[in-house]
Amino acid sequence: MIDSKTKLYCIFGKPVTHSKSPLIHNACFQKHHMNSVYLAFEIDEISDGVKAMRTLNIKGASVTIPFKESIMKYLDEIDEEALSIGAVNTVVNRNGKLIGYNTDYKAAVSPLRPFCIMNKKVCIIGAGGAAQAVAYGIHKEKGKLVIINRNKERGKKLASKYNAEFISMDKMNQTEINKDAINKTGIINADIIINTTSIGMSPDIETCAFPSTLLDSRMIVMDIVYTPLKTKLLSIAQSKGCTTIDGLSMFLHQGAAQFKLWTDILPDIKLMRQTIIKENN
Known part of the structure; x- marks a missing residue:
């Protein structure tokens, strides 16, 4: 009472x-x-x-x-x-x-540790507070970071902090991105994708944080959004055979x-x- x-x-x-x-x-x-x-x-x-x-x-x-x-x-x-x-x-x-x-960074890397983060290419979507914590955790685990963000200034700032590659969200969202462009970005070689933004969070559950054409079955895809538990990103990733991790664990x-x-x-x-x-x- x-x-x-x-x-x-x-x-x-x-x-x-x-x-x-x-x-x-x-x-x-x-x-x-x-x-x-x-x-x-x-x-x-x-x-x-x-x-x-x-x-x-x-x-x-x-x-x-x-x-x-x-x-x-x-x-x-x-x-x-x-x-x-x-x-x-x-x-x-x-x-x-x-x-x-x-308390975010330890919670973020915990479900990824069984897959071994060291030397894996880890693409973080976002550059806000959650991304800062996840990037810190991945860096401590010696993963190779790539930062993807809409705001180029914020994205580049986070990338430079960890000597990481930066790719603008605009480039990722090009609908007619060709194979050469994909290979140049290096994203197709990513081992782990982590969405740290609110993209896909209720009520905008039909939005996807990452281009579906760049997902393949060998990737681990994690979304820190937990409402809904299976976001659009995770749903598409699962359909492509990716290993998926929802936001509830973190x-x-x-x-x-x-x-x-x-x-x-x-x-x-x-x-x-x-x-x-x-x-x-």
Whole structure:
């Protein structure tokens, strides 16, 4: 029961109505009999969210699109790994001091480790906060990065950080791309494709983050979008015989790491997964 002693946690984003974070975190609070509640706040400016944390004594926050980078300048302290990544997805309110962390990168590489990332060509679609974390993780695992992005300036900036190749989304989306052009980009030789953008996320479920003509059966295709679980990209990739990884694994692992930062309790990921599956049925 919510009362005057209830601790408040939340997620800041735009859009955020699709988020399953309230579902999994509230399930974990209930499991551990904690007088806490987790809510979703859709805001226009992250500065307002940070101000709310201070004013309302919000104990912890998840940060999602499009605020993972912009929130950093409003925090009191940032963890070294989050600083290296250049993005924050978790905030802990420690006695009024707001500290930023990033739980995305470990959660992103975890489902890829069984396939061996070292020396594999890994194409990351996007250059925002999630891409920053995924690129950091792939780089630590010694994968060969290629960055694909609409905004050339942002894409090139991320690529240069890891001495990676950059390819503009415009070039990828050319409908009459010929075989020579494909070979010149090197994309056809990619081992792993990872979509870190919101392309394909509900309600725009018919959009695909990567040209279907460039997918082949030997590729591993991962999408961090988890609403829907099988995005257009994953559906097409599966039809072409690719190995596919949906966004639920990364979502659950980064969420579990957040819960541990806030409460010092490592939650049951099986419970979190079952909670989402039950809600979807």
